[in-house]
Amino acid sequence: ILIDAPAEPITADETFQRLSSFNPDIAVIxxxxxxxxxxxxxxxxxxxxxxxxxxxxVGNHATACDIETLKQSKIIDAVARNEYEATIVDLAERIERKESLENVLSLTWRKGDEIIANSHRPAATQEELDTMPFASEIFKRFCDPKDYFFSAGRYPQIMVYTGRGCPYLCTWCVYPQNFYGHAYRHRTPQSIAAEFKYIEENFPEVVEVTIEDDTFTVYKNHIIEICKLLVEQKNKLTWTCNVRADLDEETMRWMKKANCRLVIVGFESGSNKILALMKKGMRVERFKAAENARKTGLLIHACYMMGNRGETLETMHETLELAKKMNTDTAQFFPLMLYPGTEAYDWAKKEGLITAKTWDDWLTPEGLHNTVVGTHDLASQEIVDFCNYARREYYLRPAYILMKMKNILKHPSELRRTVKAFFTFQKYLFNGKNKENKEIFDKKIENIRKTNPDSPGNGSISYSESMDELQKADANN
Incomplete structure (x- = not known):
């Protein structure tokens, strides 16, 4: 049995009632x-x-803090670290045979009063990933796609993984550093195409697939081979994926042919200084994804992150100005979220910048992610307030509204998604606090412009040739 209680949603008592009918021998949380x-x-x-x-x-936190987590409870039995499928199978077989757990790789477990961390299990190989059941097969048995919503995606959708790991070194990204590793291992194109066919045949209500790999487009030839197979089998499902900010036009053209609808791009910052400090491996001058997406007819969901090492009000303003120039279909502005096991967490802890006293402080009273870190120049609340300000400044621009109207005329299916997303996020755009933020940050940014005539938005900084090309692509569309 698999229960996703927050998604359904059901209460703890309802979860226990469902478990009672199953009476589990092992519970994986x-x-x-x-x-x-x-x-x-x-x-x-x-x-x-x-x-x-x-x-x-299991999970990222339990992996990074395995011994600490078991010390928080005297009765929880174990933590399965990192990728845990093989570990859980091995564990279940040994429990059934009443054998010792000493050789279960990647298991941290309780032996009387002692906590033992067994040796690390190698990550699953490509061959092993191909032999695992499709995520969508598990979803079919236990979950309902209508319980899940992603504002940039069509509804209802289903999420899949085609590979694990990411070769890039972003300081804040938790999965490569703490869970899957930096070696990107992917399923074969044939396996991925087969899962698309399975979803099409078994989920008549699903209209889109979201590929959840940290970076789907690591290997160009691999992506093109997947796209060729999807074209061959006349794939009808639209799909979205995470891509690097410098993805080339040829790859995007193949993706569009294979019915890709939208790419999710982590631009993260408009400041080369911040990009370098977060180890993005990218400069603003190489941001080609938005331009190439527009040339090929793909929509873009842009991700921007505030509050990384070295962040100031001026660098956050650079990011907002970059976002406006990109003028992507959707954009998200989020403060840095720290997680144990990442370089960003270690930096913030060493510098004494974490405001949280306990792990509970990572959530707001409403159950949302909380910002628990500032920088040497910015308080955590100021970073949150600027993200709210940036969101309002971005979405309420005439240039953005005009672009959205054009997109809806070109892609009528986008109307339903846009309306649903608007009603989800309108409370963040129009509340009184955000109006106060606008007045405060308008004054602060005006002061930056006066004291630094070369700041973005004064017309004196050219981000890159790609910005000019992007505007030309906009005009052509």
């Missing part, structure tokens, strides 16, 4: 940093209600 205290209390309740049930925690 997904954890996160902000919810770890609640996860532990829930896991302890399982131990109490289901005598003899072996409880194992």
């Amino acid at each position: 997904e954890t996160s940093t902000g919810s770890i205290s609640t996860d532990i209390r829930f896991s302890e309740e399982i131990k109490i209600r289901f005598s003899g049930c072996f409880v194992c925690l």
Whole structure:
């Protein structure tokens, strides 16, 4: 049995009722940093209600803080670190045979009063990834696509993974550093195309596939081969994926042929200084993805992050000005989210910049992600307030509204998604606090422009040739 309680959503009591009909021998609990205290209390309740049930925690937080997590509870049995499919299978077989857990790789477990961290398990190979069931097959048995919504995606959709790991070194990104590693291992194109066909045949309500790989387009030839197979099998599902900010036009043309609708691009910052400090491996001058997407007819969801090492009000303003020039179909502005096991977390902790006292502080009282870090120049709340300001400044521009109207005329199916997304996010655009933020940051930015005539927005800085090309592509569309 698999239960995604927050997605359905169901309460803890309803979850326990469902478990009662199953009476589990092993319970595997997904954890996160902000919810770890609640996860532990829930896991302890399982131990109490289901005598003899072996409880194992998994996830990024449990991986980074395995021993600490087990010390927080005296009755939770184990943590399966990193990729855990093979670890859980090995664990279940040994429990069934009543064998020792000493040789279960990547398991941190309790042996009496002692906590033991077993040796690390090598990451799954391409061949092993190909032999695993499709994520969509598991989804078919236990989940409902209508319980999941991504504002930039069509609805309903389903999410899949075609590979694990990412070769890039971004300081804040938790999965490559703490979970899957930096070696990108992908399924074969044949396996990926087969899953698209499976979804098309078994989920008549689903209209889109979101590929959740950290960076789907690592290997150009691999992507083109996938696209050729999707074209061959006359794939009808639209799809989205995460791409690098310098993705080339040829790859995008193949993606468009294979029914890709939208690319998610992590531009992150408009400041080369900040890009270097976050180890993005990219400069603003190489940002070609938006230009190439427009040439090929793909939509773009842009991601921008505020509050990284070295961030100031001026560099955040550079990022906002870059976003306006990009003028992508959708954009998100988020403060840096710190997670244990990342270089960004280690930096902030060393510099004494983390404001949280406990893991509970990683969530707001409403259950949303909380910003628990500032910089040497900015308080954490100022970073949050600027993100809210940037969101309002971006979406309420006449140039953006005109572009959206053109897109809806060209892609009528976008109307439903746009309306649904608007009603989801309008409360963040029009509340009174954001109006106050606008007045405050308008004054601060005006002061930057007066004291630094070369600041972005004064017309004296050319971001790159790609910005000029992007504007030409806009005009042609």
